[in-house]
Amino acid sequence: MSTETQSPKPQWGLLATALWSLAIYFVMAVVQGVVIIVYLRVTGSAPDAVGIMEAIEENGTVLALATLAGTTICAPMILGIAALKRGSIADYLALKAPRPATLVLLLVITVVFIILNDLLTLSLGRDVVPPFMKATYASADPLWLLWVAVILCAPLLEELFFRGFLFKGLEPVLTGTGAIIVSAALWAVIHTQYGLYEKTCIFVMGLLLGYARARTGSLVPPLLMHATANLIATIEAAIVV
Numbered sequence: 709m710s711t712e713t714q715s716p717k718p719q720w721g722l723l724a725t726a727l728w729s730l731a732i733y734f735v736m737a738v739v740q741g742v743v744i745i746v747y748l749r750v751t752g753s754a755p756d757a758v759g760i761m762e763a764i765e766e767n768g769t770v771l772a773l774a775t776l777a778g779t780t781i782c783a784p785m786i787l788g789i790a791a792l793k794r795g796s797i798a799d800y801l802a803l804k805a806p807r808p809a810t811l812v813l814l815l816v817i818t819v820v821f822i823i824l825n826d827l828l829t830l831s832l833g834r835d836v837v838p839p840f841m842k843a844t845y846a847s848a849d850p851l852w853l854l855w856v857a858v859i860l861c862a863p864l865l866e867e868l869f870f871r872g873f874l875f876k877g878l879e880p881v882l883t884g885t886g887a888i889i890v891s892a893a894l895w896a897v898i899h900t901q902y903g904l905y906e907k908t909c910i911f912v913m914g915l916l917l918g919y920a921r922a923r924t925g926s927l928v929p930p931l932l933m934h935a936t937a938n939l940i941a942t943i944e945a946a947i948v949v
Contacts (some may be wrong), residue, residue, distance in 0.1 A: 837948045
């Protein structure tokens with residue numbers, strides 16, 4: 709009887725994961741930068757530093773186009789990087805179906821979390837819909853493009869990266885808890901359009917998404933939870949605007 713044990717499926721180590729992550733971020737920045745500059749030229753606006761910053765901070769159409777382009781380029785890039793290692797891409801990125809009852813419970817928890825977060829925000833005298841979201845929603849044309857970008861594309865790309873690729877690379881070194889915390893922190897940091905309070909809320913939401921990923925071993929729950937949170941946020945922006 710053979711005593712040989714099956715070796716674990718290969719994956720990128722911590723350093724390689726970090727370097728690939730920087731490469732993905734760089735490609736995303738370049739793609740979005742090109743989209744913004746092209747949009748400004750087509751619309752007759754000045755594609756200078758001031759014009760670019762205003763487009764990023766205030767233009768919902770630019771946000772939608774940049775998000776769509778970034779997802780179109782970077783989502784396949786993440787899949788390709790995972791495919792460079794032997795084994796299944798689905799296994800590497802935890803692309804498997806969770807238990808339906810667990811998924812429903814996690815979605816309910818997400819809605820409850822958003823309600824509690826909104827109540828806390830109101831109790832602190834802050835706007836539930838941040839100025840950035842108001843400006844981008846009011847300026848988006850067509851609006852449906854913004855809805856697609858925010859509710860479908862952004863969650864898909866961000867979850868593939870943060871709770872998929874990055875989580876996979878961090879978990880063997882930092883354990884599940886460490887991977888949850890680090891991925892949530894980095895996810896919050898990239899949301900440069902928000903202030904400290906909003907970033908803190910995003911970080912806590914990231915902890916919840918990371919827990920769902922670790923608890924179920926699947927990327928599907930955090931992906932749907934993220935999409936649900938963005939859907940509610942977009943509805944709130946629509947009501948306010």
